[in-house]
Each structure stands twice: as C-alpha cells, then as structure tokens.
Amino acid sequence: MTDVPGEIVVSHLTKQYGQLRAVDDLSFTVRPGRVTGFLGPNGAGKTTTLRMMLGLVRPTSGTATFSGTPYVELTEPIRHVGAVLEASSAHKGRTGRNHLRVMATAAGLPDSAADLALDRVGLTPAANRKFKGYSLGMKQRLGIAAAMLGDPGVLILDEPANGLDPEGIRWMRDLLKALAAQGRTVLVSSHLLAEMQLLADDVVIIAAGQLIRQGPVGEVLASLSGTLQVRVRTPQPAELLAALEKEQAEVAELPDGALTVTGLEVAHVGHVAFAAGVELHELTGERADLEQVFLQLTAGRAGIR
C-alpha cells in the first residue's frame, strides 16, 4: 500500500470498554484537499475514535495513520496534525497568547508563531486576556489557533461548531473550506447535519461504533435516490390523483392541500398533469437531504448503549 501525503487511514480500529464495544472494527480513509464530515448520533464513538487516532486513547486493536505514520510516531506532531478536541483545554488563569507561547516553546517555534496564529483567528484584541474571561466562541477560536500553530497539513476538529453563534459558524465554515482548498486534510466531527451539508465534501457516517456509509456527500445522498419525492399543488386534486394512479405512482395528500408523489421523476409528473389537462400551481422535486439520509441510515441504532 502506498502512503498518500496528507491521507488519514483508519484501519480496523476497535475500543472495548468492559462490556461496551465503543468502536467496532472501524475503517475509513480521509482524503487531502477536502472537508470530511465525521457524523454519528451522540455516543456513536466519534470522540473515542478521534482520541484513538491521536494517541490519547489506546485502541484495543487496529491502527490509524497520517501519511502512513501513526500519530505517536510523528516527530513534532503538531507540525503535521492540528487537533481541536475540546473548547475548554487551556489553563483558566493563563492568557490566550501565553497558552500559545507554551505550545510554541515546546515545539521550538518562535513567539511570533503564537501572534500569527492569534491573528489568523481574529483573537489579537483578546490576546492578553485570561482564558477564563473568554466566551465559548473565543475558546473555540483559540483552539483553532492552537491547532494551526505548527501549520499542519491535517486538521481534526471535534464538534467545532458547538457554542458558536451564526456568525461564528459561518466564519468556521469559510475557514475550514479555505484550508481544504489549500490542499490540507480536514476532518470535522459533528451532529449538526444541516451545517455539515453546507461544509463537507465527503462524509463518514458511524453509529454504534460501526461504519454505516462513507463517500462524497452527493453519492451518499444519491444512493438513497429511491426516496425522491415530487411535491405538486393544483386546484383539481381529484383529476390529478386519478391520472397519477394510472402511472402506478404513490400519492399522498399533505395537510396543506399539496400532494407528494413518490416513484416518478419531476418531468414525468408534469407530463401526466399536462396530458390530463390539470392546472398546476407548484411542481417541485425534493431530494432527500443529509438529515433524512442520516436518520434513515442510523434508525434503530440507539445512541445510548
């Protein structure tokens, strides 16, 4: 197997906590130059997986590599992989700038790297304020600044949108997309699916510690194209219903008077209406979104085990 620079390969990762198999033979790859969403219900094993990948939690079995090397064997890991694991991981009595200076010192980087990282996340005005005075959004920004300190090619973020306001979420989205566009590998765990649909190029979906689906967002959505629905609104519902039933379509009436048609393409529904001389006020194809797919894929796999 050849090692792709910037590629994360997770292979048969397993973690057993007593009776509970938190992560179960999990394998997936994360490609550089793209934002990959790591999705799963609460308790699916997302955080445990990330912590195993980063050498903080010892896997029961399996491996995770960055460009072919396990995290704990990387020299100066923060120059290769930047991680944001929890918003509250700085000393409360230390200033944001000093927090980064400690990390820079340990990595042999100059203090100017800390200032640069603060500037990149817009924290310069609060640089000399103590961490306990930071808002949740500022803590997240400091976490990202810390992850970016060593200018790594791989970024891993655990629920970075938690506690951010809409402006902060937008800022995060733009930043992560820009970082991926520079060719970096970006892996973001989240349970906020609407946000992920806007942000991610690829998704890895897990539930109960097992892989459910992996691939580009479009493909994962398309793999469930059977759920394509067409929404129609007409002043002559009875005529349209009769015409559609001749085409073997399944029609359901919605409370607001619209009909949803399952089993026909949008154009087909339009043609049937035209041929039957039925007036249409609305005709929309509704693709399943990530949320529907996610709920469908993870249905029956309880988050609390």
Next chain:
Amino acid sequence: MRLIRAELLKLRTTSTWWIFALVFLALWALTLAVNWFATSVGLDAGSSIEVDPATGDFVLHESDIAANLYTNGQFFGLLVVMLLAAIVVTSEYFQQTATTAFLQTPRRELVVGAKLVAAVLVGLAFWLVSTLLNLVLGALILAAYDSGPFFGSGAVWEAILLNALAYALWAVFGVGAGVLIRSQIGATVTLSVVYVLGYLGSNTFFLLIGDSFGEWFPKLQVLIPPLASQLLVSGASLPGSPPRWLGAVILVLYAVLAGAVGTVITRKRDIT
C-alpha cells in the same frame, strides 16, 4: 530542553508560583523570628551549655546555631516546594490541559521528565532565595549577639548544600506524588498531611510504641520521608544512629519510586 522551557513558561504564566512564593516568604519570616529567639537563648547561655547526648535535640555548638539560621525556613519551604511540584502535574488534569500537552508530546514520559526537571529548578530557586536572605539576616542576627558569621565553617556550608539537596528531592517527590494522585485537592491534602504528620506525629508514634515489637522497630523511623529528610539535613539523632547519607538515599528512593510508578501509569492511561 524545549519541553523544560515550556514547563517553566507554564509555571511563569499563571499566578500559582507567586502565590506560593508569597506564602513561603511569610512562613520564612515567621521561622526566622522563631530562630532568632532560639539563637538569643542559645548564644546568651554561651557555649558552656552541656549537650545531652540522650535526647540530642539541640547540639549547641555556635556553628550549629549559625547553620540553623542559614537553613531557616526549611520546614515550610520543603512543604511549599513539594506542593508546587505536585500542582505542576495535577493542574494539567484539573485544568484539562493534559490533552494539549500529550497531543503535542505523545511520548508522555518526556512530559513527566520535563516536569521533574522544571520542579527541581523551581525548588532550587526557592532554596537560593531563602538562602541568600538567610545569609544576610542570619549574619546580622549573629552579629547582634557578638558572634561571628561562621562563613569559614565547613559545617555551615555543608548544611546549606544539603538543604539544597533536600529542596531538589522534595520537588521530585512532589512531582511523583502528583502523577500518582491526579486529583489536585487529593494530592495537596495527602502530601500536606503526610508531611506534617510525618514530622510531628511519627516521633510521638514511635515514642509510644517504643520497642514493643523488638529493637528493630524504632529504627524504621528513618523510613518516614520527613524524618529521613531531617536526618539528611541536620543529622538528627535517630535510634540506631543511621548515617546522614542514608537519609538522602531513602528520599531518592521515594522520589524515584513515585516518579517511576507514576510515569508508567501515565503512559498506559487513556486521556479523556
């Protein structure tokens, strides 16, 4: 090297160290006052006072009085340094910065090692400051009682240097204990109790028990860390008259044991 500098920076960039330094200075001043009094008693009586070899608590050579002054503040100094050293470790868990530290340095034994060195340096800094103050003020006190400063006495310098060794060893001991007891409150309370009880309580304990378990039992006193420390620094007379270096050996063993066990546990443990 970088990791040690990072650890020292960690210490410098929070208020913990100067709070401890202030507490130490206050306690140092207190013990100086006590020792001043003891000096006045000792020197007023002159060197004519008989030394009681049975109890041996005060060997009233004038140079010993000087040494006592120059190592003033040791009792609380060692306690403060040990607690500070323990907090160097426990605060990483208390403040949830352990994740950051171990992400940056996945070889966790290096982090513990850097903390050991940093704690020893801090311990020596406390020793240096208190010793400088002691040398100035101690000499003044001695002069006030028409006694020389004994700067030429070997016993005085030996006491001062052994005092430095004690500061360093208790710092190592503190780090080891901090690694073992991750809870900040748990570690500080446990260490304080062991330290103070070790000093004040174990003498009484062994006095009460006596040699009812046999003659060897009182000799175990030297295994109590604070008593071993006392033996090292002041040559306190313990049953069986163990040599002073034994105190150092016992302290080193405790420090190494706590550090090694703690490091092994830290390496294996999941950081969540």
